[in-house]
Every structure is written in structure tokens, then in C-alpha cells.
Amino acid sequence: MQHPVTAPPIPERVRSLAAGAAPTHVSVAGSALPAAAVRGGVDAQGRPVLLVKPAELLYDLTDEIVVTVDLVATRAIDGVDRARGMLKVRGWAQPVPPEQIRDTAIAISERCPDEDLFAAIESRGPRLLRVDAAQVVYLTGQESGVLDAEDYFTAAPDPLLDAAERILHHVNSSHRPQLVHAMTALLGTPVPNAWIWELDRYGTTIRTAPDHLLRLPWPTPITSPDELEHALASLMCPNRH
Structure with missing residues (x-):
């Protein structure tokens, strides 16, 4: 595998x-x-x-x-x-x-x-x-x-860097309740301080506490901004897709 x-x-x-x-x-x-x-x-x-x-x-x-x-x-x-x-x-x-x-x-x-x-x-x-x-x-x-x-x-920066930063900023500023809910459901414990810390074509890193980062990889590398947005939306709202 x-x-x-x-x-x-x-x-x-x-x-x-x-x-x-x-x-x-x-x-x-x-x-x-x-x-x-x-x-x-x-x-x-x-x-x-x-x-x-x-x-x-x-x-x-x-x-x-x-x-x-x-x-x-x-x-x-x-x-x-x-x-x-x-x-x-x-x-x-x-x-x-x-x-x-x-x-x-x-x-x-x-x-x-x-x-x-x-x-x-x-x-x-x-x-x-x-x-x-x-x-x-x-x-x-x-x-x-x-x-x-x-x-x-x-080397070169992530080819989706600009799109990732735009999506990350939008979620952190406008959709944190959904992110907190998704991380609480995933971890089985309240995560009131969840923020997206990193977002790239290989996955996302969630800051769940000041000294704790949780890496969540995508099943396969993302190749477009639309795919990246869809992957993050599926993580935050798994029953929506």
C-alpha cells in the first residue's frame, strides 16, 4: 500500500x-x-x-x-x-x-x-x-x-501558494466556527482554538493549541486551486459532499 x-x-x-x-x-x-x-x-x-x-x-x-x-x-x-x-x-x-x-x-x-x-x-x-x-x-x-x-x-514555492493563502485567510477570518466544529468532531474533544496554520497541495496543518500542530494530509496531492478549496471544504463539512 x-x-x-x-x-x-x-x-x-x-x-x-x-x-x-x-x-x-x-x-x-x-x-x-x-x-x-x-x-x-x-x-x-x-x-x-x-x-x-x-x-x-x-x-x-x-x-x-x-x-x-x-x-x-x-x-x-x-x-x-x-x-x-x-x-x-x-x-x-x-x-x-x-x-x-x-x-x-x-x-x-x-x-x-x-x-x-x-x-x-x-x-x-x-x-x-x-x-x-x-x-x-x-x-x-x-x-x-x-x-x-x-x-x-x-526548488520553487508551492505552485498553489497564492491560492492557498487566500483560501486560508478566508476560512480563518470567516469560517472558524465550522473549522472548530470539524476539529472537535475529528479529535473527539473540544478544540476551541483551532486555526488553519498551513495549507498546501499535500495537506493542511491545524493549530489546535499554542504548542500543538496537527498535520492532515490529502489522499493525493492537489493540482489546482479548485481542488484545494474542495478538499478543505470536505474536511470541514464531510457530510456536505
């Missing part, structure tokens, strides 16, 4: 986390300077993009320099952002080429909007720096480890 794949491969999962993560701190290798707070996002290739303002660390960068960037992916639970994955990306920072600044700023603004991105496009103070990763340390609460650059960059 063939068992279902219960979770995405680690490289895919890390790329999915990175796609929705925001930079929080950057440090310079071999420097005694403390890590500095930083803003920005992650581009479509998985590279952290740092939005730095005058007088901030790395603002005067003209050549490559080795840095470590902390990325944090969060999930809003009852109105509070909770960390669901932390990444440390070590690699080479360099200015985004002038001809790529506009596209880069627009790309990261979709997940990490910031008014200073428009100023960077117009060269009015803030600059964009890009980090070409050499390795990525990941910590998700369930798994931890290190990916080298080849494994990280040859």
Missing part, C-alpha cells in the same frame, strides 16, 4: 516560507557591528531584498559583502502575528542593478508593502540591496536544518 506524501519536500517548504517572509535583521560577516533592523522582502528567485535608508547599515554599499539576513514568516492568529518559520540566509549582498529596481520593488511590494519602495524606484533616498544566498538555515518549529544554495534555488 502506497502512503500519501504528508508534507512538501523541505526545499519546497522553505521556498514557500521565504516567499511570504519579511527581513527583520541583517549582520555583516566578520564585523563587530551588532545586527541591524531591516525591511524589505523576498524576490521571485528566493533572494532577500533589503530596503535600506540613508544612515542605515549597508546604505553606502557599492560592492559585494557577505551578510546574514534573518527572515520571519508569520501567521495572524486572533489578530496577533505568530512566527511560523524563521530563516537565516547567508550570502553576498550587492545593490540591485538600476534596470531591475522597478520590477524588484513591485514584486516584493505584493507581499511586503512599504511606501519607501516607491522612493527607491525614483532614487529618492532608500536603496534596494539583493542577497544571493550561499546557504539557508531554517527553523519551523517542527523541522530545522540547512539548505545549500543549489537545493534552495532549484
Whole structure:
């Protein structure tokens, strides 16, 4: 009997986390300077993009320099952002080429909007720096480890990531009573704090308590947003289909 794949491969999962993560701190290798707070996002290739303002660390960068960037992916639970994955990306920072600044700023603004991105496009103070990763340390609460650059960059985020995030947000914000009822019936005990924590083509992860995550795999991998929506609806309302 063939068992279902219960979770995405680690490289895919890390790329999915990175796609929705925001930079929080950057440090310079071999420097005694403390890590500095930083803003920005992650581009479509998985590279952290740092939005730095005058007088901030790395603002005067003209050549490559080795840095470590902390990325944090969060999930809003009852109105509070909770960390669901932390990444440390070590690699080479360099200015985004002038001809790529506009596209880069627009790309990261979709997940990490910031008014200073428009100023960077117009060269009015803030600059964009890009980090070409050499390795990525990941910590998700369930798994931890290190990916080298080849494994990280040859992987891709879940192809249903955008649809999954939209569906997840809709259920968590509008249909939690049904989710709580379904999880209570499934577990045979009240689960008043059930929230969808992860949703992907291989299954869903339910946060049933602050320190407990329940993974529920699909029978087979999902291949379209419609299938994903149907699978989640069947889980929440099993007698409806």
C-alpha cells in the first residue's frame, strides 16, 4: 500500500516560507557591528531584498559583502502575528542593478508593502540591496536544518501558494466556527482554538493549541486551486459532499 506524501519536500517548504517572509535583521560577516533592523522582502528567485535608508547599515554599499539576513514568516492568529518559520540566509549582498529596481520593488511590494519602495524606484533616498544566498538555515518549529544554495534555488514555492493563502485567510477570518466544529468532531474533544496554520497541495496543518500542530494530509496531492478549496471544504463539512 502506497502512503500519501504528508508534507512538501523541505526545499519546497522553505521556498514557500521565504516567499511570504519579511527581513527583520541583517549582520555583516566578520564585523563587530551588532545586527541591524531591516525591511524589505523576498524576490521571485528566493533572494532577500533589503530596503535600506540613508544612515542605515549597508546604505553606502557599492560592492559585494557577505551578510546574514534573518527572515520571519508569520501567521495572524486572533489578530496577533505568530512566527511560523524563521530563516537565516547567508550570502553576498550587492545593490540591485538600476534596470531591475522597478520590477524588484513591485514584486516584493505584493507581499511586503512599504511606501519607501516607491522612493527607491525614483532614487529618492532608500536603496534596494539583493542577497544571493550561499546557504539557508531554517527553523519551523517542527523541522530545522540547512539548505545549500543549489537545493534552495532549484526548488520553487508551492505552485498553489497564492491560492492557498487566500483560501486560508478566508476560512480563518470567516469560517472558524465550522473549522472548530470539524476539529472537535475529528479529535473527539473540544478544540476551541483551532486555526488553519498551513495549507498546501499535500495537506493542511491545524493549530489546535499554542504548542500543538496537527498535520492532515490529502489522499493525493492537489493540482489546482479548485481542488484545494474542495478538499478543505470536505474536511470541514464531510457530510456536505
